[in-house]
Each structure stands twice: as C-alpha cells, then as structure tokens.
Amino acid sequence: MKKISRFARYDNSLKSKKMLFTEDFLYHVWKFRLYDRTELRTTNGELIDVLSPGMQNSHSGPDFQQARIKIGDTVWAGNVEIHVAASDWQKHNHQVDKAYDNVILHVVFRNDATVYRTDGIEIPALELEHRIPAELYSRFHGLVYGRAQFIPCENSIHRVDDLTIRNWITRLQIERLEKRAYGIANALHQNRGDWEETFYQYLAANFGFKINALPFEMMAKSVPQIILAKHKNNPLQIEALLFGQAGFLEDDFEDDYPNKLKAEYQFLRAKYTLQPGDKYAWKFMRLRPLNFPTIRLAQFAALVIRSNHLFSKILDVTDVNALRDLFADIKVNSYWETHYKFDAEAAPVSKTMGAESVNNLLLNTLALFLFAYGKQTGQEKYADRSMALLEALPAEHNSIVQGFADLGVKSKSAFESQALLELKNNYCNYKRCLNCAIGNKILNL
DSSP: OOOOOSBOOOOTTOHHHHHHOOHHHHHHHHHTTOSOOTTOBOTTSOBEEEEEOOEEOOSSSOSEEEEEEEETTEEEEEEEEEEEETTHHHHTTGGGOGGGTTEEEEEEEEOOSOOBOTTSOBOOEEEOTTTSBHHHHHHHHHHHHSOOOSSTTTTTGGGSOHHHHHHHHHHHHHHHHHHHHHHHHHHHHHTTTOHHHHHHHHHHHHHTTTTTHHHHHHHHHHSOHHHHHTTTTOHHHHHHHHHHHTTTTSSOOSSHHHHHHHHHHHHHHHHHTOOOOOGGGSOOTTOOGGGOHHHHHHHHHHHHHHOSSHHHHHHHOOOHHHHHHTTTTOOOOGGGGGEEETTEEOOOOOOSOOHHHHHHHIIIIIHHHHHHHHHHHTOHHHHHHHHHHHHHSOOOOSHHHHHHHHTTOOOSSHHHHHHHHHHHHHTGGGTOGGGSHHHHHHHHO
8 A cells, every 4th residue: 555645745737736835835834944854955965954944034035034054064144045946046037136146045845947146156955845744735725725714714723822812913903003003104294293183184084984084084184273273262163164174064054053154164265265075975874873974073073172282182191081081071062962964853862972982083093193103202101001092992893803702712802803803804814824823823733
C-alpha cells in the first residue's frame, strides 16, 4: 500500500489546486517556520540553517528583511523574496531591479527557474513543495476557500483561547481608531488646524446617523461656527441658519414658527451671502419619526445654542457621566414638541435625545476625537481617556455583534463591539485570515 506523506505535494494536473497556493500563504509558512526543516538544502544541494526568517515587509521591495541564514559554511544577512513559482522572479522584473540585489535566499513553492541578481550572480533557492504539512494546507484552504459563512473560521473559532481573542480585539480597536483618526487629520488640515470647527463638522455628521450623515456634514460646512458664534444669544437666528442652510426654509408655510425662521434666514442669507442646500438630499423614508432629519436638526440647533466651544469643554471633562450630561436634556424649540415636520401637527412627544443617541455621539465622535487629539498633540492622556470612554459605553446592538455572540465571542463594551466591526468588515469579509491573530492561531493549532 502506498504511503501517504504528511506533506502536501504539488500536482501540475490539478490546475485548480495550483491557483490555491498563494504568496500570502507562503509568507505565513515562512514567517512561522511551518515547513519541514529536516535537512534543509538549496536547490543546488547546499545545507541551509534559517537563523532568523526576518521581518515581513508590507511595502515595496523584498518580502522579508533583515533575515539571517547560514548557507553552507557562511552566515548571510539580508533579504528573502518569496514566490509561488521561481519564474515569477522574471515576471516581476526583479532581475533588473537593484532593490533585490540584497536577496540572500529565494523561497519558492515550486522551483521552475534559476534566478539572478542584476550583476548576473545566481541567488540560492529553497523549494518548499514537499515540505508543507498537508494538514496545514487543508486548514488554510478551509478558511480562505471554504463555503461562504458569517466568518471563515465559524467552525473553528471555538478552539481559540480567550486571551488570543481579547488581545486581538484590543489591537483591532486601536487599528480602527488610528484609521479614523487619519481622516480627522485630513479634515483638520482643510480647516487650518481648527479643532473646534473640525469637531463641529464631525458632530453634525454623526447627528445624521449613516443615512443623513452627508447632508448634515455639508450643512455644517456651509455655515461655519464663526458665523453661529455671532448669534449665540439669539436662538431663533441659530435655528434659522441651520434649517435654512439645510434647505428646509425655501417653501411657503402656514405656521408662525417656520415663517419666523424663514424671515430671519432671508436676512442672514443676504448678510453672509449664503447658499442653501437641497432639502431633497435629506432622507425621511424608513426612519422612525423621532429620527427625522428635522428633529435631529432641532436637537443639533439646541446643542449649538447651549454649548459654545464644545470641544474645549470635552477636553476638560474626565468623567463619563459628565460627558453624557453635555448632551442630556437638550431642549428643542417647543414647536417640535408637537411636530415632526413644518406645518404638520402631531401628538405631543418629548424630543429630547435618548440614551442610545447620546451613546452614539460619545462613541463615534467624542471617543474618536479624544484619541485623535491625543495622537496629534502627543498627549497620551487623551488617547487613554478615549479608551476608557469606549470601555464604559455599552456594546452596540447589530447583526455583526450578535453574529459573534452566537459563536461565543460576546462584547462587554463598545470598545469590544467596535473591534468586532473592524474584524468582520476589514478581515473576515475579505478572508484576510493570514493577517488575523485568530486565523493564525487556527492555522497553527
């Protein structure tokens, strides 16, 4: 009976299988030394001892840098390049690129060509075709090419220890904050370093939730805080500026309140040469009346009226409950207590912001800006406060968070639920299992 090797063998006849061996998989094999290291030799027969595989390079140039490898009797320090087939060296034109002259070893799945530096010197090659454990390849194939599921490791994540998962969640949340803070840095540059104005624009966008974020942001950018500050003692004018720039004061009205807003806005529009937005950009469909953009605008106006230099106040507040108080009990104009739209009276309902809406602002604006400010200014205390705020907020309720909870990964706070969103949307959905600590753990079990 033919003995079955525990190492995956490459079969040229299995073209579909050929395509499944990717460079990312080989990076993982090389990085964690998951190949048979018995009697390692170059394709020319020289003994190899991998003292250090080097550090993976995510930028242009060789795949691993600062490797240390003994070939024969000589210890070499330099770079390692990895390909599925050795002939990829020529396909990628490395033979004419001096950036690859410091490659000390060419690691390939299949050695189908001899490769050279730009000066014509041959580069030693290590072939892994018969050295990769079949079980490892099977786990990799199951993760990356298995049938579509909520997440690729749905059937294996229960085998991963809690410490690995929690450490990865922490890293993911920091990664998420860093990416979003980059967007703040760009906006800050456009606003000439004005943190208050940038915060005001982001806060406005968050008032619109996802569905009305863009028109809210455009409205805020069209009427900067410096204009609003000149009318801080006149609530009606603040409301007129915001509703007018949102495009909601272009109609003819029956009620006194919108007519007063319209009169104020026509005067202010001429004074500041303002151009109103398009009211049809705002979405009402499939929204609960309490989340209509008119109600959210009324709440935003009430916040602007009550709070000047809000970002400076946030920097001074260290207690989570005190931060909540900045947004709690915001009193909208009494007109909105019996209306959801202009000229359409409804039963009286309180229009103060609910706890869920306040938590949303704390999560998506305040925590983000504290982190970004701390990183931009080098004051880590603000980044630490951002983390503490996220840990103090309740976990979000959505299909992604619930999906992970069903698999045993439960969120105890917004810090963890936000990290799981990052994991699902930027790793699991793209099957980046080899870049994920959970995926790596499963492959290495």
